[in-house]
Amino acid sequence: MLSRIAESLFWIGRYVERVDGTARLVDVVRLDQLEGGYGAHGQSVGSVLGVLGGEVGDDFVSYDALRENLVFDAANLSSITGSWNAARDNARRARETVSTDLWEAINTAWLRWGRLGPPDGTARHLAWARERAILVAGIADSTMSHDDAWDFLVLGRYLERADMTARIISTGTLPTGALSWQSVLSSCGGNQAFMRSASGLFTDRAVATFLVLNREFPRSVLHALVQAEDALTRLEPEHLNVGFGNDARRLLGRIRTSLEYRLPENVINELPQQMVRVQQMVSAVADSVAHRYFPSEAEQTWMEEIR
Template sequence: MLSRIAESLFWIGRYVERADGTARIVDALRLQLLEDPTADESASAATVLGVIMGMPVSGPTSVADVGSRLVFDRSSTSSITGALHAARENARRARETLSTELWESINTTWHRWNGLGRHSVTERHLSWVRERASLIAGISDSTMSHDDAWQFLVLGRALERADMTARLVATGGLSSGGPPWSAVLSSCGAQQAFMRSHRGMLTDDRAAAFLALDRQFPRSVLFALTEAESRLRSLSPEVERLGVSDEARRRLGSIRTALEYGITSDVVAGLPVKMQAVQTAVTAASAAIAERYFQSGPLPTWTEELI
């Protein structure tokens, strides 16, 4: 496979999942303010922008500011609009590799998103993004051969999911504007799965452990890291007798092992630090993947032909 095609597929997975994850983060803020009318909107909005998303914040911040920067800003791929546009552009470059249904779903998502309006963030905006991301993921899994092209797309999706869920989990329940765990569970679509596995006994520690460490819930941090490792093994299946030469696998395996085999109470107690380590590992793994598989320099251009 051409490196440029592999890179486009990888980023399609990441950008679609980024739009989904950003919608869930903004929805957690919306639910928090609905559940607790006395909550400080400025502090909560500043937490979303500054702590969760790592964006600079100066002065009082509102939900409208969050919507402007995380939902409607086309110039930034950290926003939903920017991520959906970038996903469509990458899909256009990899058009010959995608299934027709997948290309149509991504293209339609971008055009219909522009018709929803950009005045204020509503539940309709956020739920629609989540539904379209799920549709795109389902179509890719059911209409693409599960070859290297699909592996790169799912790899990007898994890395982005681990990063976005870690961002949300790191601030769940914080007294300084963080969303309550009930809102975090709802935004991750984990409310029913959590209630079934814990028989309805909701506590902060149990919710945190579920979203960070559950081996069966597809949006948990541990599940996403395991999925990313599996895709990397499929892309490079050689048997290594002395350690792991794949830097991306080494980075992901190290943090995944620390979570999976750590004492649950210790992981939950140090959740912000652990989740920051996950984000760092994902960033390092993404860079290692780019160095190993993607075009590292400018494409050669021919200016004249020697005779």
């Protein structure tokens, strides 16, 4: 597979997942404001904007600023509009590799997103973005051969999910945070799954443990890291007797084991630091993947012929 095609597939996975995660988090802030919770005072809005890479100028940030920056700003690749644009551009570059159904799903999402009505950031925009992102991911899984192309897409998806979930968790701290832990759980779509897992016993620490360490919940940090590591293993099985030749896999294994094999209470007691480490490690893994699989050569320039 050409490296440019593999890179496009990797970023399709990341950008589609980014649409889903961003829409979930912005919708939670919107609901908090409607209910007069933390978001009504602006702290949660500023925290979310900062966590997702936006600029926060002062302590009070309006929901309108959050909406413009993370939903409709086409120049911001962390926004929903920017992510749809980037996902469509990458799908166009990999048109000969992605399935026809997947291309049509991404292209349709890109076309319809701009035609949903005034950019007011209502529930209709955010719910549509979430549903469309899930649809695109499902179409990719059910219409693409599960070969190297699919593995690059899945690798991008789960690296982005691990990073996004860590960022979402960062908006809540124990015992209090910018968003309530109920809101953090809702933003990950984990209400029903948590209630089944915890038998209805809701505590902040239980929610934090569930979102970080649960092996079965598909949006937990640990589950996403495991899936990303599995994709890397399929792409390049190790044949070394000692260590790993793939730096990305080594980095992923290090952060996964640091969560999986520590006592849960130790992980939760150091939750902010652990989530920062996850974000930093995901960034390092992405750089390592790019260096190994998507090498970029220096641009060649013509020089005057020497006589």
